[in-house]
Amino acid sequence: MKRVRFSVYRTVGEARLQAGLLEGSGLSVEIRGEALAPLGGEIPSTETWVELWLPEEEVARARELLAELEEDGEKASRVVECPGCREENPGNFELCWSCGEELPESPRPRLRAVS
Numbered sequence: 001m002k003r004v005r006f007s008v009y010r011t012v013g014e015a016r017l018q019a020g021l022l023e024g025s026g027l028s029v030e031i032r033g034e035a036l037a038p039l040g041g042e043i044p045s046t047e048t049w050v051e052l053w054l055p056e057e058e059v060a061r062a063r064e065l066l067a068e069l070e071e072d073g074e075k076a077s078r079v080v081e082c083p084g085c086r087e088e089n090p091g092n093f094e095l096c097w098s099c100g101e102e103l104p105e106s107p108r109p110r111l112r113a114v115s
């Protein structure tokens with residue numbers, strides 16, 4: 001089975017987290033370079049690298065998964081104001097938790113210029 005390098009991380013923790021997510025979705029991830037990573041953090045983090053390798057045919061699926069995860073995280077960290085009752089809702093909600101009104105598709109940033 002031919003494997004290709006999928007991504008590079010500066011810390012083992014990051015790489016493991018990502019590998020865990022992909023493995024949880026049934027992909028066969030391999031972590032390389034882990035042994036070179038410092039344990040005590042004495043070497044500057046820029047000199048640490050950990051790579052994730054995947055079978056060639058699983059790369060497209062992995063990219064899709066990560067894109068989905070990223071989108072979810074971004075949405076959840078934003079706040080949407082309900083057009084009906086002005087309550088604030090997490091950005092990944094489709095309906096207002098307070099009044100059930102449908103929320104707008106593109107959430108506004110929490111910080112707005114005061115006019």
Ligand SMILES: [Zn+2]
Nearest residue numbers: 082085096099
């Ligand atoms: Zn509402």
